[in-house]
Amino acid sequence: MTKAPPPSLARRRLLLLCWVAIGAYVGIIVAIHMLAFQAVAAGDDEFSTKDFDAFYAASMLLDRLPAAALFDQKASAPIFHDAQQRLYGPLTAAQREHIPTLRWYYPPSFLLAVAPLSRLPPIPAYLLWLSLTALPFLWVLRRALGGDAIAIPIGLAWPASFVNALFGQNGFLTAGLIGGGLELLERRPLLAGCLFGLAAYKPHLALPVGLALLAGRQWRAIGAALLSGGAMIAVSTALFGLDAWIAFASQGSALARSALESGDNPWSIMPTTFAALRVMGGGIGTAWAGQAAVSLGALTAIAWTWNRPGGATRLKAAVLIVGGLLATPFGYIYDLTLLALPLAWLAGEAQTGGWRPFERLACVAGLLLPFASAPFANSLGFQPGPLVLLGILWVLLRRQPQCGILIPSLVKSSGNPL
Numbered sequence: 001m002t003k004a005p006p007p008s009l010a011r012r013r014l015l016l017l018c019w020v021a022i023g024a025y026v027g028i029i030v031a032i033h034m035l036a037f038q039a040v041a042a043g044d045d046e047f048s049t050k051d052f053d054a055f056y057a058a059s060m061l062l063d064r065l066p067a068a069a070l071f072d073q074k075a076s077a078p079i080f081h082d083a084q085q086r087l088y089g090p091l092t093a094a095q096r097e098h099i100p101t102l103r104w105y106y107p108p109s110f111l112l113a114v115a116p117l118s119r120l121p122p123i124p125a126y127l128l129w130l131s132l133t134a135l136p137f138l139w140v141l142r143r144a145l146g147g148d149a150i151a152i153p154i155g156l157a158w159p160a161s162f163v164n165a166l167f168g169q170n171g172f173l174t175a176g177l178i179g180g181g182l183e184l185l186e187r188r189p190l191l192a193g194c195l196f197g198l199a200a201y202k203p204h205l206a207l208p209v210g211l212a213l214l215a216g217r218q219w220r221a222i223g224a225a226l227l228s229g230g231a232m233i234a235v236s237t238a239l240f241g242l243d244a245w246i247a248f249a250s251q252g253s254a255l256a257r258s259a260l261e262s263g264d265n266p267w268s269i270m271p272t273t274f275a276a277l278r279v280m281g282g283g284i285g286t287a288w289a290g291q292a293a294v295s296l297g298a299l300t301a302i303a304w305t306w307n308r309p310g311g312a313t314r315l316k317a318a319v320l321i322v323g324g325l326l327a328t329p330f331g332y333i334y335d336l337t338l339l340a341l342p343l344a345w346l347a348g349e350a351q352t353g354g355w356r357p358f359e360r361l362a363c364v365a366g367l368l369l370p371f372a373s374a375p376f377a378n379s380l381g382f383q384p385g386p387l388v389l390l391g392i393l394w395v396l397l398r399r400q401p402q403c404g405i406l407i408p409s410l411v412k413s414s415g416n417p418l
């Protein structure tokens with residue numbers, strides 16, 4: 001029995017770098033949480049919170065009020081305050097007054113994922129949420145890297161993974177569902193469609209997927225997506241009531257648009273065209289016009305790429321993800337967890353066909369974007385997100401004429417078609 005060759009020096013260095021980064025991320029997250037606990041105990045009016053708090057509060061609300069109350073900031077405020085107290089310890093009256101209101105933008109179908117959280121104490125619930133949602137993301141990334149186990153430390157060291165973990169957000173889940181669907185589309189289109197349907201809890205990211213499937217005539221996947229999405233609607237309606245969907249339709253989008261236009265959700269952590277123009281001082285009308293132009297261009301690129309013959313290759317999947325991130329005005333830096341997949345697919349293709357000009361630069365820029373977004377926006381008045389994503393889309397589209405020869409090279413590099 002022959003021994004496996006020892007790992008190369010470059011691989012050992014990459015592994016070391018990943019584990020050092022992961023250790024640093026854990027240390028930073030623990031330190032931030034400890035500072036929040038200390039601030040509450042000291043009676044400080046303001047203390048650091050995270051997005052996961054809203055998920056935990058939503059779970060608590062479901063035990064006390066109808067789900068539709070999530071979209072009523074006055075009705076949900078007392079429960080959100082109680083959730084903060086459970087998360088961080090006893091609060092003073094002044095601290096409760098400084099807690100921001102609960103802004104809930106998600107459709108009731110997402111409540112199926114967060115409803116059980118308050119059955120656990122806050123810290124175990126937070127750790128379990130991150131662990132379970134990270135599994136599908138790491139599985140997809142490992143497939144994207146040809147089944148190599150190094151995908152696990154790379155995925156955990158990915159800067160957007162740190163941001164997602166710090167916020168306690170759903171970036172892992174989104175990447176796992178959309179990326180998993182794209183990985184399975186050629187071989188198991190019905191299962192892929194089911195995953196796409198589950199990802200509809202983020203309609204602004206799921207809609208470009210629907211466009212791509214229509215352009216690529218992926219009828220079985222479309223049918224499965226409609227069935228799984230419909231099932232989620234039916235189950236959530238049965239559990240949480242039709243009023244929750246009515247409230248989402250009438251108030252959810254209005255709350256999201258108000259928070260976007262006012263900057264209540266900081267533009268510095270939104271790598272979108274709308275946010276970039278607002279950071280630069282553009283008015284609301286200018287920002288919407290710019291976003292519309294970029295969205296139209298990105299969606300056109302997706303439709304054109306997927307309409308070409310040759311099946312849904314990883315190049316097409318990469319264009320879909322990057323174009324989808326460009327098309328939405330509501331993206332956040334934790335959503336850039338998705339960006340690990342197109343960059344992995346691009347790197348895999350470059351390993352077999354060689355790197356083209358600017359591709360390495362695009363990968364490095366995409367890697368660093370979650371860390372660079374806020375400092376650039378806050379210090380320089382420039383949100384680099386759209387420029388970086390446009391650059392990545394450009395290098396992907398340059399490879400499109402070779403779409404016909406990508407399939408065998410990808411099979412050779414990964415052992416699996418898309």
